[in-house]
Amino acid sequence: MNKTLIIVLLILLSLPVYAGRARFHKTGKEFTDNDTIAEIRFGRNLAARILGKYKLWDNQKASDYVRIVGTGLTTNLGRTDLRFIFAVLDTPDINAYAIPGGYIIITRGALEAMDNEAQLAGVLAHEIAHINQRHIVNKLKIRGDSNAFLSSISIAAAGGAVSGMKLVNEMIDEAVDILFESGIEKKFEINADAEAIQILVAVGYDWKCYTDYLKKLDQLIYKKQSAIVSKTHPSVEERLEKINSIAKESGIMDYSGKIHKKRFHEYIK
Amino acid sequence: MKPNKNFVIPFLVLLAFLLPFGGLSAKTMFVKSLKVKMTEAPKYGTKTLLVLKRGNKVEKLEQSKSWVKIKYKNKTGWVHKFVLSNRPPRKRISLLARKVDITSKARKRASTFTSAAAARGLVATDKDGLVKKEKHDFIALAKIENVFVDPEEALSFISEDE
Numbered sequence: 001m002n003k004t005l006i007i008v009l010l011i012l013l014s015l016p017v018y019a020g021r022a023r024f025h026k027t028g029k030e031f032t033d034n035d036t037i038a039e040i041r042f043g044r045n046l047a048a049r050i051l052g053k054y055k056l057w058d059n060q061k062a063s064d065y066v067r068i069v070g071t072g073l074t075t076n077l078g079r080t081d082l083r084f085i086f087a088v089l090d091t092p093d094i095n096a097y098a099i100p101g102g103y104i105i106i107t108r109g110a111l112e113a114m115d116n117e118a119q120l121a122g123v124l125a126h127e128i129a130h131i132n133q134r135h136i137v138n139k140l141k142i143r144g145d146s147n148a149f150l151s152s153i154s155i156a157a158a159g160g161a162v163s164g165m166k167l168v169n170e171m172i173d174e175a176v177d178i179l180f181e182s183g184i185e186k187k188f189e190i191n192a193d194a195e196a197i198q199i200l201v202a203v204g205y206d207w208k209c210y211t212d213y214l215k216k217l218d219q220l221i222y223k224k225q226s227a228i229v230s231k232t233h234p235s236v237e238e239r240l241e242k243i244n245s246i247a248k249e250s251g252i253m254d255y256s257g258k259i260h261k262k263r264f265h266e267y268i269k
Numbered sequence: 270m271k272p273n274k275n276f277v278i279p280f281l282v283l284l285a286f287l288l289p290f291g292g293l294s295a296k297t298m299f300v301k302s303l304k305v306k307m308t309e310a311p312k313y314g315t316k317t318l319l320v321l322k323r324g325n326k327v328e329k330l331e332q333s334k335s336w337v338k339i340k341y342k343n344k345t346g347w348v349h350k351f352v353l354s355n356r357p358p359r360k361r362i363s364l365l366a367r368k369v370d371i372t373s374k375a376r377k378r379a380s381t382f383t384s385a386a387a388a389r390g391l392v393a394t395d396k397d398g399l400v401k402k403e404k405h406d407f408i409a410l411a412k413i414e415n416v417f418v419d420p421e422e423a424l425s426f427i428s429e430d431e
Contacts, residue, residue, distance in 0.1 A: 051409035072427030074300040075420040080358040202349035251334040
């Protein structure tokens with residue numbers, strides 16, 4: 001057989017291998033619909049658990065305002081496979097939580113410490129970024145493709161297998177610990193800040209309002225110890241330093257934008 | 270020097286197969302945002318050339334830090350890199366039915382609807398795979414899940430100028 005023909009045949013035979021590797025690579029990195037279903041089911045459990053710990057704020061106007069601003073942000077820059085759901089907890093503690101499956105919960109204390117809509121958008125954008133980047137999902141390995149978690153949560157729901165229920169509850173315990181006590185890795189908080197300021201720039205809010213809010217939190221932590229700011233984040237000083245560095249790299253240092261102070265105070269009183 | 274045809278032909282065959290893959294992933298991108306303005310300069314607030322919609326296929330021409338110059342239907346302009354994706358946007362997955370709309374006129378009546386929907390939602394959530402445990406508050410969960418915000422109206426709201 002002609003040498004050229006042999007080489008051509010070898011190349012053509014190798015193409016399916018090339019294509020197969022590409023699919024394998026995609027399967028390894030991409031998230032499937034089953035992954036999203038598992039994430040939502042887990043998130044609903046976790047959200048219900050947090051709502052069992054704190055009551056919802058009985059202020060419909062303020063809660064709806066948070067929902068509308070949050071939905072506006074996620075409509076443009078949130079994961080398209082999720083419906084994001086926002087809620088406000090009735091506690092003076094200052095915090096916000098990003099729960100897998102698109103649940104974002106902020107406290108009344110956090111809202112009361114804000115001065116404008118750009119700050120609210122900044123905090124929500126930070127939480128949206130955690131969900132976009134699947135920080136808890138990846139840390140706890142919540143996946144639907146192996147069927148292990150998906151079947152466990154389904155079995156647990158059907159009132160069967162104690163082991164399935166145990167697994168789900170252990171994972172939820174771990175997520176609660178991440179949200180309320182140990183926190184997630186500092187690098188993930190920094191990454192969420194980085195995405196948050198980009199989200200703010202993309203929709204036209206003044207990103208510096210977010211850093212103003214972080215500075216205010218810093219004062220509240222040290223000057224008013226009764227206001228519990230999370231134990232879950234790196235120091236504000238460290239975050240501000242990173243944010244400024246990212247802003248310089250992205251060329252947005254001199255960007256300004258909407259603040260919506262008046263509108264914020266119409267809704268949050 | 271005369272090129273060896275034993276290598277040139279296989280090389281051309283390989284190139285013909287690989288170029289479409291490489292070219293497609295490098296240049297074609299998709300809009301993931303519901304609606305986004307393509308502007309004439311890489312900065313928010315500059316003149317809007319056209320409005321792109323979720324799923325629109327665009328051609329990436331160049332990138333300037335956070336902004337991407339794109340071509341869509343023979344028009345070129347800029348969008349923020351975060352509104353684009355390398356792959357078509359995934360479809361939304363929801364385990365919930367649409368319930369209460371708090372936007373527009375419905376907003377005034379939201380609290381009334383929410384209470385009733387919460388009771389209905391409780392049954393559905395049990396079926397959807399919630400683990401029953403004393404510390405969980407399923408009624409509060411249903412209350413927040415059953416409030417629907419119209420994405421387009423929310424987008425208009427945050428896009429309003431001061």
